Amino acid sequence: MSETLFSRKNMKLLSDPLNNSNPITVQVLGICSALAVTAQLKPSVVMAVSVMAVLAFANVIISLLRNTIPNRIRIIVQLVVIASLVILVDQVLKAYVYDVSKQLSVFVGLIITNCIIMGRLEAFALGNRPWPSFLDGLGNAAGYGVILIIVGFVRELFGSGSIYGFQIIPDSWYIANGGFYENNGMMILPPMALITVGIIIWVQRSRNRKLIED
Amino acid sequence: MDRNSNTYTFIYAAVMVILVAAILASAAMSLRPRQTKNVEIEKKQNILASVNIASNVDDADEIYAEKIKNQYVINSKGETVEGEDAFEIDMKKEKAKPVEERLFPVFECQTESGLKYIFPMRGAGLWGPIWGFVSLNEDMNTIYGANFDHQGETxxxxxxxxxSWFQEAFKGKHIFDSSGKLVSITITKPGQDAPEEHSVDGISGGTITSKGLEQMLLEDFNSYEEFLMKKKS
Structure with a gap:
């Protein structure tokens, strides 16, 4: 009870998912959306923010309700909370960032099925107080978002020659304009996202020996 | 109260569902005007793009009101149908009706190089619907500009x-051949023989979408044929 808001234990909830227990690279959850929306940086960022909003609020709501939820329907209650938050996010995106919501199309709706979210509700929010649950939600969504943004960055740079929609590779480099360079069309397709995630996992494990299983 | 009793579970579920429904319904209602506005602006931008006028989210309304001078609805015989708003016609619904009952919107745009006629089109790509707007010069033969969009193509x-590289290729092409027959525009593969003024290059790896687009152009120009003939003569 006497624990402070930003105690070391609470901060660990935020930082752990970024590395040691990253939802994508260590727990291998939420891969589907990580492959699907990361062809460009902008949808990746919007997806990361959307998941963060949904996960943090769902964690808090479930944590507040945790002592009232009938055990037999707890999964249904969790799903109802997630689904309503996702629909809210979808409606807000459609109203305020219409072009991005068009790009993300069905993937916003599919946040509902993102295993990271239910996983955190079931494993953390049901047994913890709202504040740690909130931090846990933020941390896990950030861990997910960081990977999405890295993958989106790499794929957009090599696949379209731009970053966040701004052209980075000079026009004069392209073969079409007499240069030597061509965008790699493979980067736009989902398989390269999987390979990029694989490379991230490789780099992460070679730097963080704790993650290597015997 | 016993949290595991049936009564508690039922009441809990019922209250939760009613609460959630109320929240979602009110959110959807309060955001609805903005959402329909977004869809409307996108349509206006697409219509303007088909006559080669660039617009953004903020000025689309204004430019549209200034440039699109006239809009009306015709039927498959090329006769004007009164009492319909061309902008509100949903091509998806029209396409589901038998040809004789379909309504076709036409938009007229005054540009520096004369009056342009804009025709909405809709067809099927590989994964889902494709649609677009094609504008013709006053001769009802030369394509002035084209804009296409899709739901989920690769x-x-x-x-x-x-x-734009694909859409640019349509400019200046002719949809009627020298004998006055409607031939529309063919989308060709390399090596395929087709008269240049009636064809554009297809997309490598996008053959089925290209074919779908070709089909859409042919079908929809055909539906507008009576109207085009009337205007030509």
């Missing part, structure tokens, strides 16, 4: 139909 392949 990025880099079929999705290229919504990029």
């Amino acid at each position: 990025p880099g392949l079929g999705a290229e139909i919504s990029t």
Whole structure:
């Protein structure tokens, strides 16, 4: 009870998912959306923010309700909370960032099925107080978002020659304009996202020996 | 109260569902005007793009009101139908009706190089619907501009139909041949023989989308044929 808001234990909830227990690279959850929306940086960022909003609020709501939820329907209650938050996010995106919501199309709706979210509700929010649950939600969504943004960055740079929609590779480099360079069309397709995630996992494990299983 | 009793579970579920429904319904209602506005602005931008006028989210309304001078609805016989708002016609619904009952919107745009006629079109790509707007010069034969969009074609392949290099190729092509027959525009593969003024290059790896687009153009120009003939003569 006497624990402070930003105690070391609470901060660990935020930082752990970024590395040691990253939802994508260590727990291998939420891969589907990580492959699907990361062809460009902008949808990746919007997806990361959307998941963060949904996960943090769902964690808090479930944590507040945790002592009232009938055990037999707890999964249904969790799903109802997630689904309503996702629909809210979808409606807000459609109203305020219409072009991005068009790009993300069905993937916003599919946040509902993102295993990271239910996983955190079931494993953390049901047994913890709202504040740690909130931090846990933020941390896990950030861990997910960081990977999405890295993958989106790499794929957009090599696949379209731009970053966040701004052209980075000079026009004069392209073969079409007499240069030597061509965008790699493979980067736009989902398989390269999987390979990029694989490379991230490789780099992460070679730097963080704790993650290597015997 | 016993949290595991049936009564508690039922009441809990019922209250939760009613609460959630109320929240979602009110959110959907309060955001609805903005959402319909977004869809409307996108349509206006697409219509303007088909006559080669660039617009953004903020000025689309204004430019549209200034440039699109006239809009009306015709039927498959090319006769004007009164009492319909051309902008509100949903091509998806029209396409589901038998040809004789379909309504076709026509938009007229005054540009520096004369009056242009804009025709909405809709067809099927590889993964889902494709649609667009094609504008013709006053001769009702030369394409002035085209704009296509799609729901879920493959990025880099079929999705290229919504990029400018593909759409640029349509400019200046003719949809009627020298004998006055409607031939529409063919989308060709390398090596395929087709008269240049009636064809554009297809997309490598996007053959099915290209074919779908070709089919859409042919079908929809055909539906407008009576109207085109009337205006030509």
